[in-house]
C-alpha cells in the first residue's frame with residue numbers, strides 16, 4: 001500500500017494510491033493502525049503531494065555505508081553515529097531546496113527513510129517490524145563546508161528545506177536489498193544497495209529506541225551510499241529507491 005499525504009481544495013489529508021498511480025482513495029484521519037477510507041477517490045493529478053509525514057523528529061544515521069565513510073576520509077564508527085534533523089527541515093516532493101546563503105558547498109545524500117507507525121521505546125529486535133509503518137525516499141541535504149567547520153551538525157543538516165521526503169510511504173516492502181540512486185539533472189551520481197548498510201534497519205531501530213521514545217510519524221534516515229557531491233542553484237535532484245518511487249526537488253536561491 002502506498003500512503004500519500006496531499007492537499008486538495010484547501011484540505012490536507014492522507015490517502016492510498018492505486019497500483020497505476022492514477023488515483024488516490026481518501027482516508028479519514030491518520031494512516032496509523034487500521035486506515036479508514038472515506039469512499040472519496042480523487043485523480044492523483046488533481047492533488048498536490050505534500051511531505052508524506054510531518055515527523056516530531058528525524059533521527060539520522062551517519063556513515064552507515066562503508067564506501068561513503070571512506071570517501072569522506074572516515075572509518076565506520078564503532079556504534080551508529082546518530083544526529084537530528086529538525087521537523088522544520090522537511091519538504092515534500094513538489095517543493096524546492098533553498099540553498100542556504102551561509103554555505104558554498106551543499107551536497108545531496110540519497111537515503112532510504114523509515115517511517116515509524118506506533119509509539120515505542122526499547123524495541124526488541126524481533127518486534128521491529130511491528131513499529132514500522134513503511135518506507136519513503138529521503139535526501140539528507142547537507143552543507144558540507146559547515147559540517148566540516150562546526151563540531152555539531154545542527155546547522156549543516158538542519159537548515160530549512162534540508163530534508164526532502166516522499167513521494168509517498170510504501171508499507172509493503174522488504175528493505176533488505178533495494179537499489180538506491182541519486183541523479184542530478186538526469187546524470188547518475190549515486191548508485192548503491194540497501195544491503196550495503198553497515199547496520200541493518202532493525203539494528204538501527206533497536207539502537208535509537210533504546211535511548212528515546214519514537215512517535216508515530218517519526219522518521220529514521222538510514223545513511224547514504226558513496227558518490228555524494230555538490231548541488232548548484234537550478235539543479236534538479238532525484239532520489240529513487242527501488243519499490244518506492246522517485247523524489248525530485250529543484251534547488252533554488254533562498255527567497
Ligand code: ZN
Nearest residue numbers: 109140223224
Ligand atoms: Zn546522510
